[in-house]
Amino acid sequence: MSEPVIELLEVSKTYRSGSLEVTALRGVTLRIDEGEFVAIMGPSGSGKSTLMHILGCLDVPTEGTFLLSGEDVMTMDEEELADARNRRVGFVFQQFNLLPELTASRNVELPLLYAGVPRELRREYAARALARVGLADRAAHRPGELSGGQQQRVAVARALVGDPSLILADEPTGNLDSVATDDILDLFDELHRAGRTVVLITHESEVAARAQRVIRLRDGAIVDDAERAA
């Protein structure tokens, strides 16, 4: 339980738009270990989205060091970043981001497709991941035929299927009603109990309350990092 999945050391991120420089993160140092369930909170503009992009290898820091499962992300090129996202990170988005023309099963298969897993194995893993989120009977449905909560479950299955080091959820309940929200949060709880590392970005404290550790950001810096008693 003590292997670090994420190690950030003095990480800063500066965006440049025209002549204006915007500093989204200033000197963030953070370590998240395997098996942790962490919520990152903060008002809009606090830098939590930027942090999420960096943790998900969608963007690279301007300064500092970032090790993801011991691998230095700072020196990676585009291909290597894509590979790191593929193997290390499972994304769950607020908008679900499922491809509407593909069935649930095919959507879940996508990360395996880019990992080069043969077709038969992909089918098998996707079926297993869908069963894991309780949607084994919806494998052949397209996203349009599923409820919001079910769509987000498919997205969670897609995040799980490649067995990543980290599940990164960006406002996963932002588009769901309270029943579906509880449903998805229960699913994250379950994954956490099964030993998964889950990082959840949210601005809702009732969502953050499910996590074991809450990190609060303000103006691009960590202002609070509290371990909750289980």
Next chain:
Amino acid sequence: MNWLETVRTGLQAVRTHRLRSGLTVLGILIGIATVVLSVGLGEGASSTVKSQIAALGSNLLIVSPGSSTTAGTGVRGGLGSASTLTLEDASALQSKVAAPDIAAVAPTKTTSDVLTNGATTWTTSIVGTTASWAKVRARTLASGRFLADADNATAAAVTVLGPTTASELFGRADAVGQSVTINAIPFQVVGVLASAGSNSSSNLDDEAVVPMSTLTARLSSASSTDSVSTIYLAATSGSTISAAYQEAAALLDARHRITLPANADFSITAQDSLLSTASTVSRTLTVLLGGIAALSLLVGGIGVMNIMLVSVTERTREIGLRKALGATPRVIRRQFLVEASVLGLVGGLGGAGLGILGAIVLPHFISDAITISPSAVVGALVVAVAIGIVFGVYPAGRASRLAPIDALRSD
């Protein structure tokens, strides 16, 4: 991700956007169909011209009289207006010593007259010539026999009719053995020629062939009975045409006492020079039509690029998601290239099919022949796929360069 998976993903995207893909394909399809049809038209025209020229006779050289100069005024008439060629010239050309590469010689003299069979009359050209005419002009007989040397020796009143002439005068009945009256002289029809079609200047199937001596003595009012209008020569083979040309020119120069070729009172045309002129013309036609078709292909290609760019913009979110899930820029680029080339291929196949269909159906409505060459069809297909790829490169590059966060953020 291997190529098979990339192709599968690309096909999936094409299927998903059916209407858009269909419209894009239509642009390429029309372009390719135009290429296949216009090249087919050009080649059809070219082969028609070639077969018409070949119908004139194999290894043929045509000797025509030169221009005449009216005494006193010095006005020069057109080529062929002089009657400088004679029967003696023709028999001199038959010499195996002076002209070994000339296989046969057929002097001809042409007039026009009315042919009568009872109440039926028909005006046509009367060709006076010798027995070798059929060989030199590469004509065969549908029935009966051709003129013999004996017919010329006796100035016999016999004639061989062209197929059109025979059917105009005798209908479906066999003309051979019947009698036809020309200039109040009854001629016996001894043979009917097989059809040779028509060329631009004359109908080869509508003529009456009579012995030269008969024409001169009994049909023509011309004063110089010795002169002929054209001498047809057959070279011994296709490869000896130019040798035969040289021999004929040298022999006639000597006989007409011509020292400067520019002053020659005759001209010799070779079949192959006609052929090369005609094929140059039809090649120009093919290039012109092909050029127009190529333009329409270019328009189709720009259509592909346009649609692919729209597709990239519209699918920004999808591209971002695929990248977030681990698709490398190379994989994204390939996916879009595959999509573009699938559009090209489908358009190419459809266009080739439409072109071939057009080549089968169109000749029923227009008089021109359309020849579909397999190489043109294969070439058009290759071009169609190439267009898809070439015009897909830029949109695919744009898709591959999209940053995943920007792509995911767009709504």
